[in-house]
Amino acid sequence: MAQSKSFAAVRIPCELCPLRARETFRDFDSTELGFVSSFKIAELLLEPGTTIIDEGQRHPQLYTALAGWGFRYKILEDGRRQVLNYVLPGDLIGLQGNLMSEMLHSVEALTKMTLCVFERERLTALFQNHPSLAYDLTWIASREESILDEHLLSVGRRTALERAAYLLAFLDHRAQATGVFPEEGPKVLPLTQQHVADTLGLSLVHTNKTLRRLSDAGVVRWLDRGSEVLERGKLFDIAGWQPSVEGMRPFI
Amino acid sequence: MAQSKSFAAVRIPCELCPLRARETFRDFDSTELGFVSSFKIAELLLEPGTTIIDEGQRHPQLYTALAGWGFRYKILEDGRRQVLNYVLPGDLIGLQGNLMSEMLHSVEALTKMTLCVFERERLTALFQNHPSLAYDLTWIASREESILDEHLLSVGRRTALERAAYLLAFLDHRAQATGVFPEEGPKVLPLTQQHVADTLGLSLVHTNKTLRRLSDAGVVRWLDRGSEVLERGKLFDIAGWQPSVEGMRPFI
DNA sequence: CGAGTGGTTGAAACGTGTCAATCCTAGTGG
DNA sequence: CCACTAGGATTGACACGTTTCAACCACTCG
Numbered sequence: 001m002a003q004s005k006s007f008a009a010v011r012i013p014c015e016l017c018p019l020r021a022r023e024t025f026r027d028f029d030s031t032e033l034g035f036v037s038s039f040k041i042a043e044l045l046l047e048p049g050t051t052i053i054d055e056g057q058r059h060p061q062l063y064t065a066l067a068g069w070g071f072r073y074k075i076l077e078d079g080r081r082q083v084l085n086y087v088l089p090g091d092l093i094g095l096q097g098n099l100m101s102e103m104l105h106s107v108e109a110l111t112k113m114t115l116c117v118f119e120r121e122r123l124t125a126l127f128q129n130h131p132s133l134a135y136d137l138t139w140i141a142s143r144e145e146s147i148l149d150e151h152l153l154s155v156g157r158r159t160a161l162e163r164a165a166y167l168l169a170f171l172d173h174r175a176q177a178t179g180v181f182p183e184e185g186p187k188v189l190p191l192t193q194q195h196v197a198d199t200l201g202l203s204l205v206h207t208n209k210t211l212r213r214l215s216d217a218g219v220v221r222w223l224d225r226g227s228e229v230l231e232r233g234k235l236f237d238i239a240g241w242q243p244s245v246e247g248m249r250p251f252i
Numbered sequence: 253m254a255q256s257k258s259f260a261a262v263r264i265p266c267e268l269c270p271l272r273a274r275e276t277f278r279d280f281d282s283t284e285l286g287f288v289s290s291f292k293i294a295e296l297l298l299e300p301g302t303t304i305i306d307e308g309q310r311h312p313q314l315y316t317a318l319a320g321w322g323f324r325y326k327i328l329e330d331g332r333r334q335v336l337n338y339v340l341p342g343d344l345i346g347l348q349g350n351l352m353s354e355m356l357h358s359v360e361a362l363t364k365m366t367l368c369v370f371e372r373e374r375l376t377a378l379f380q381n382h383p384s385l386a387y388d389l390t391w392i393a394s395r396e397e398s399i400l401d402e403h404l405l406s407v408g409r410r411t412a413l414e415r416a417a418y419l420l421a422f423l424d425h426r427a428q429a430t431g432v433f434p435e436e437g438p439k440v441l442p443l444t445q446q447h448v449a450d451t452l453g454l455s456l457v458h459t460n461k462t463l464r465r466l467s468d469a470g471v472v473r474w475l476d477r478g479s480e481v482l483e484r485g486k487l488f489d490i491a492g493w494q495p496s497v498e499g500m501r502p503f504i
Numbered sequence: 505c506g507a508g509t510g511g512t513t514g515a516a517a518c519g520t521g522t523c524a525a526t527c528c529t530a531g532t533g534g
Numbered sequence: 535c536c537a538c539t540a541g542g543a544t545t546g547a548c549a550c551g552t553t554t555c556a557a558c559c560a561c562t563c564g
Contacts, residue, residue, distance in 0.1 A: 072401075074402070084401050095390075096397050128383045134379050135376075135386070137390050138386070141393035142351060144397055145347075148400040152407060155407050156453030157333070200408075
């Protein structure tokens with residue numbers, strides 16, 4: 001497992017942030033922009049498999065994902081792992097560490113990632129001087145919460161097939177909305193079946209068989225280490241789920 | 253199902269808030285107290301079974317539980333229900349989801365409850381003028397998040413017995429910490445087995461058999477419509493879980 | 505070329521769900 | 535005071551979904 005974190009030679013200034021250009025994300029006014037610009041202390045480039053945050057450790061930094069995929073998870077003592085959610089561009093990493101001294105979950109990069117690095121300490125200044133950003137932070141936290149609600153509903157009450165369909169629909173939709181997919185070429189969700197299993201609360205073998213049913217129905221295609229959604233509508237039908245229409249969302 | 257919400261004849265002023273007296277909760281300074289006092293527009297007294305928030309509806313109010321037990325849940329179209337978390341005194345109700353649009357989950361009273369009522373609109377003023385309270389809000393949201401993380405781990409990866417043990421340990425611990433238990437008499441968690449089942453993601457029958465195993469082991473006792481934890485330590489052992497030590501927590 | 509990771513498959517064991525009764529208790533109205 | 539009722543808890547039998555075990559294949563990388 002690659003543990004190397006390298007600081008980028010070139011650091012994208014927030015003024016030129018590629019995310020901000022996308023219509024999904026709300027704009028900053030110049031004051032906010034100034035603060036966030038100074039809030040950002042570095043940029044991290046990560047290889048797939050890198051651990052970003054380790055459960056049980058103190059972690060003085062916060063991150064915003066700029067590019068790439070990651071995932072949050074927890075493990076039990078005997079190694080059973082539960083994936084809690086996925087990290088996409090615009091997502092804040094490590095917010096809940098602020099209260100408890102130690103992090104209560106881990107985060108790992110799924111693909112190459114770029115992260116903006118912030119100093120946790122400076123959150124106080126953010127709350128003091130930038131109410132609108134403070135509001136955004138709360139907004140972000142409560143959005144993550146509602147995603148977890150839906151996941152919990154899924155793992156607790158949906159069947160294996162529904163769960164799988166929901167997960168792929170959910171990820172495909174989020175990926176689309178945040179614009180992680182390449183302009184050209186297949187829009188692939190970069191997960192192994194082990195990740196899917198650990199997200200759905202199923203065994204690897206059963207996950208494989210469930211995904212196969214989706215493949216056979218022509219709804220998705222499984223690639224080398226990832227999958228591609230072919231029939232969005234059918235997935236929604238199977239899952240019994242629709243993405244809720246979101247307007248612009250904030251990000252720090 | 254009783255749907256009546258009645259406004260209290262007597263309204264406890266925030267200055268005399270009984271929760272604030274407890275050592276679990278952090279104190280307000282006088283400015284904060286003044287704001288919260290004006291933020292609170294009413295007090296609600298609810299009968300068991302009352303729906304507080306309805307999924308899919310806009311809900312212009314926020315609440316803080318002052319007394320009693322409630323629970324948050326989601327349901328699928330065919331009626332399958334998943335309990336997401338329980339509401340205890342000091343908990344904020346209605347923060348999750350898009351801060352200003354439709355609710356993505358429902359909330360129901362489990363016992364008689366008392367709620368403080370706030371106007372969602374005035375959140376803006378809170379963020380503008382009271383950074384410390386804004387910070388608290390984020391703290392609260394991200395705490396709920398870490399609880400959901402643990403629940404998701406539980407439902408996804410723990411066995412039925414571990415899950416049941418975890419849930420009872422978790423609730424017993426929270427109840428103890430917030431002081432909902434009566435000073436005298438048995439400390440009972442006011443859930444039916446149906447609630448437990450819907451929290452654990454299990455069927456009612458299997459939940460019954462699982463709880464019976466815990467009863468037979470003498471770890472808990474099941475009462476009429478609730479349970480009592482007898483051996484905290486053993487419960488932790490079975491669950492493979494320990495409550496993380498929290499300092500004082502904020503509440504609005 | 506061998507090793508490692510990820511995916512695939514079948515069979516058997518096991519945990520959970522479903523169905524269908526029964527019991528218990530608190531609350532209701534005659 | 536006694537049916538009567540309704541919600542909650544309990545139980546056994548059986549069906550079904552999921553896990554586990556144990557292979558094997560395909561592909562990439564050093």
